[in-house]
Amino acid sequence: MEKTKIGLIGLGTVGSGVAQILLDHGDRTARQAGRVLWLEKAAVRDPKKPRGCDVPDGVLTDDIDAVVADPSIDVVAELMGGVERAREVVLALLNSGKDVVTANKALIAAHGPELFDAARAAGRTIAFEAAVAGGIPIIANLSQCLSANQVESLTGILNGTCNFILSKMHREGAPYADVLAEAQRLGYAEADPAMDVDGTDTAQKLAILAHLAFGARPDWRAIPRTGIDTLDLADVKMAQELGYTIKLLGVAELTAKGLQLSVGPTLVKNGNPMADVSGPMNAVRITADAVGELFLQGPGAGQMPTASAVVADLIDTAVGRTRLTFQTLKLWSAESDRTPVADPAEALAKFYLRVEAADEPGVLAQIAAALAAEGISIASFQQQASEAATVPLVLMTHETTEGAVSRACEAIGKLKPVAAGPVRLRVVG
Amino acid sequence: MEKTKIGLIGLGTVGSGVAQILLDHGDRTARQAGRVLWLEKAAVRDPKKPRGCDVPDGVLTDDIDAVVADPSIDVVAELMGGVERAREVVLALLNSGKDVVTANKALIAAHGPELFDAARAAGRTIAFEAAVAGGIPIIANLSQCLSANQVESLTGILNGTCNFILSKMHREGAPYADVLAEAQRLGYAEADPAMDVDGTDTAQKLAILAHLAFGARPDWRAIPRTGIDTLDLADVKMAQELGYTIKLLGVAELTAKGLQLSVGPTLVKNGNPMADVSGPMNAVRITADAVGELFLQGPGAGQMPTASAVVADLIDTAVGRTRLTFQTLKLWSAESDRTPVADPAEALAKFYLRVEAADEPGVLAQIAAALAAEGISIASFQQQASEAATVPLVLMTHETTEGAVSRACEAIGKLKPVAAGPVRLRVVG
Incomplete structure (x- = not known):
């Protein structure tokens, strides 16, 4: 031989x-x-x-x-x-x-x-x-197995460290810093985890997948990204109450104006298979014109x-x-290089917003007005009873653009009764 | 060009x-x-x-x-x-x-x-x-992407018609015949659905996958198979109560004595990703020595x-x-052709057993004795209150062999107080 x-x-x-x-x-x-x-x-x-x-x-x-x-x-x-x-x-x-x-x-x-x-x-x-x-053969699946398709969207849980940490925050109700320390003890996080937890690693991987799936050549540094290092346990708990699981998603979506790319902690509706991907597992969900939908899950790292x-x-x-x-x-x-990258401000998504605000008349009216000024429609609203000086107000929007929600959040942050926030996370069904 | x-x-x-x-x-x-x-x-x-x-x-x-x-x-x-x-x-x-x-x-x-x-x-x-x-690229994944691995087991939901029918039986609590008729109306089942619902289609596909994954050349006709056409709604409901979803699984498992193959309706523990595969979707779960576990889900049929x-x-x-x-x-x-097919009687599995028996003293003792005679250990037991002349007794066994459970079921079926059954289904975690 x-x-x-x-x-x-x-x-x-x-x-x-x-x-x-x-x-x-x-x-x-x-x-x-x-x-x-x-x-x-x-x-x-x-x-x-x-x-x-x-x-x-x-x-x-x-x-x-x-x-x-x-x-x-x-x-x-x-x-x-x-x-x-x-x-x-x-x-x-x-x-x-x-x-x-x-x-x-x-x-x-x-x-x-x-x-x-x-x-x-x-x-x-x-x-x-x-x-x-x-261990997920995503490169071969995209560059060979799906060759008859135009991929329309790709969503990935691409960083095992972040998914391990998020799963533990959900399951144990423990804050980020504590879970990170434990992940480091168990070998699921590096001594210097910055590149994992700040979304860099996910953005680099997403840039590679975007090239294979869409023929785009994005600079990973230009992909709008948020990590899990700034994620508040309060939002994990609130997401759970609302029937969602927070995952660090890399998303690439083909639109009429080019490819939308983003990386950030996202509320994933329970029932979506991405919500069940737990521990250090990775997963990729692809929609494409011929095959419809394909979902792959497996170990995202590790020696073997x-x-x-x-x-x-x-x-x-x-x-x-x-x-x-x-x-x-x-x-x-x-x-x-055949697919341009679209303007991130034009990305369409639903959003979760949390504001800490003084418990006084007219707060909701002011927030609602700020959203209305940007044409953003509210899908649901929750206010929790609290003994504290401020109360958390949680809103879910209907689909709107990143640009509109950015401007609305800036306006809301400046409102006098608003003590902190808005925290803003994307939502997927 | x-x-x-x-x-x-x-x-x-x-x-x-x-x-x-x-x-x-x-x-x-x-x-x-x-x-x-x-x-x-x-x-x-x-x-x-x-x-x-x-x-x-x-x-x-x-x-x-x-x-x-x-x-x-x-x-x-x-x-x-x-x-x-x-x-x-x-x-x-x-x-x-x-x-x-x-x-x-x-x-x-x-x-x-x-x-x-x-x-x-x-x-x-x-x-x-x-x-x-x-649409799941399972052939390429097995014959190319996993080439560094020894596959250890492969479990598949390989027939979309059956999965569509089972999902509807679970969700709507409707009996097999009604759901089949609806599936035929909707185009999810053929006018003559025999090859799908009796497990033939799944056995043929499993034989092909067993060749690729294990280098076995099984005759699909020799794979022990049960279809969904004999499945009783009572067992679907009981499985649900116990925290399981019934799926028609094709299973191939490498053992010391060769390859174990089987096709049949199986209780899949909720939480296992196979339990969530619903409607006409297919899925394959692979364990292999290097990659660990890989799960693929996608449309199992349809034009595009x-x-x-x-x-x-x-x-x-x-x-x-x-x-x-x-x-x-x-x-x-x-x-x-390098992996022999093992004797199906030696396949190890957990089982769900349901017996309809007269509600009289000593019934459980006789059933338990029949199981004990084959060295089968009972993991859990349920008896439901009933107004009817007979009551359903449901048992879950610890791991045992197909041969032992077959002999025990034969003995139980002959017990005087037993009016019907046992119904016997495999259970996976």
Whole structure:
């Protein structure tokens, strides 16, 4: 049987998982690839460090260039993480004639056009199933399985850390800071969780999915985003009372004026399958003109689920499927840029608004007037009894634009009886 | 741009949907395939019959042989249905040098080995994404995306008609016969629904998935199956009271002694995402060693969802991905037959049992003794008050074997106070 020699750059959590599958399940990968996937070299910072997998003698090296320069290696999985150094390494790999597999969404979100153009120029390929939604094969489903469709909308729970935290806030009624601390203890959140909890990670993944599903090339930095780090437990509890679950959603929706993109904590109506996605799970819901609706749920991170996606890419690359898809789709080329990004202010949505206001006559009238001035129609209204100096007023709007609700919220925030807020979250059915 | 010429055999519901995508969305298919997909000929029984799509002059023919014999046609989608005539047509297409796409699960379940061997002998390919679970790309997900995994279990809601009927029985508390009649009126059930409601359709699809996921080649006729046509509304209501939803599941589970397969109405614990799959939707839940758990939900039938899968196969075939996968996986070859089917009597499961028995002392003791004689442990027990001559007794067992529960049920059925039953259904968490 023929051999495809594999190199790994980085042998951390995911890299060790990939090495483990290649070393322990050679029969399986050979059956699926029609050839042996042979782990030839793995570059690590410190070859003496103990690892979660038993790598044969001679495989480990502390010299990335030794992988780049080895002409016998056909495919390399970049699993080192980071952006700028990873970019240099991937470019060097492509230029030395190697196909690349990567799990690095930050890298693709930042340098997709440059890297994919470089791959085309070098006659090589880049595969990146593991970059978004971990074990859910969302890249293959979008770029291959749904090829007969025009995707109309895509909604994702794309960050396992945030979903774990939100699920616990709902279930235990515990505030964000406490749950974050516990998630860090349990290994579900990084020591520095900023990129996860502020929505950066979700925005980067959404930008990648938006390219595949809609042929847009959005700059992830321009996607309006809110994280869960500013989410108040009061809103989680209120959402629950109203029959909703708060999820950090990345949403892409095709409109007549282009692609609407957003990331933020969102009230999801219970009964929508997204509301039931709990713990560190990820999920993607797609509506498309032929298939109607498709829902995929699975582990969004973790050693083996991510390794599952990386090894699937290694197999696809060894078999030659990656090359065919890569040549056809022309990803991140200027040619593949066919859907403009729409003005976020024009995005249509329903909203949840919470205001803390003095319990005095005329408050509701003033708030309602501010909404009416922007043409916003109120769908429901709740005021809770309170012993405190201020009472929470909760409103749900009918569909309106982000721009209108922004202006109304600014006006409401300036009203004299309003002590705090409005808190404003999107609502989906 | 190069052209791939397409032929269709059959222009019924699905065929018209495929023609519609090819004719109306040529830009889309060309972008995804890197070449034009050109509808060259469509063979129908009666070219004069009005159709749901506007086919250009010269495309329609009433002569299947005209498609088979046209050397310019590269790929043909067999959408005529049926088994024996479809088998002849597919063999003729392969032998005349055409790649084949089919949505015909009965054909593959009956003649998979012969057809796939013939394709290999002729150097052609067969793609069949639309044969199972309609718009859910389960074939691609199993044969490509999960290639790094050993699948451990697969559970599917694979028949939309049955799921539509069961959902309505649950929601409206209406008996099977009434709901079936309504489903027929609404077009969710065929005039002759036997193959759907008796579990045949699910068993055929499960046999196909079992081949892809486990490398087994089961005869679908040998899969133990029960349909929904014998399901009593009393059990639907009782399941609901106990916190379960009854679904027609196809289950494949890898055990130390081989692959366990079964089809039957099953109590699914509410909270399991399978319990929430309602209406004509299909779903597949997969557990596998690397990815953990993956759940896919989407439309299991219907014109455009099925057409979405057929056109994805046409694109994959035109691009060349189908050829690579087909050559590598050696589907339905003797070589791909690597997992034996286990003895169904040894399948482990929990069970729901309902007995109608005279309301007299000692009944429960006799039933419990019959279960104990087979080493079956009772997890819970319910007796409902009743004005009738007999009362329903409902038991849930701990895990036991199909064989043990069959013997116990036979013994219980013979007990003097037992008027009817036991009804016996599997239970999943």
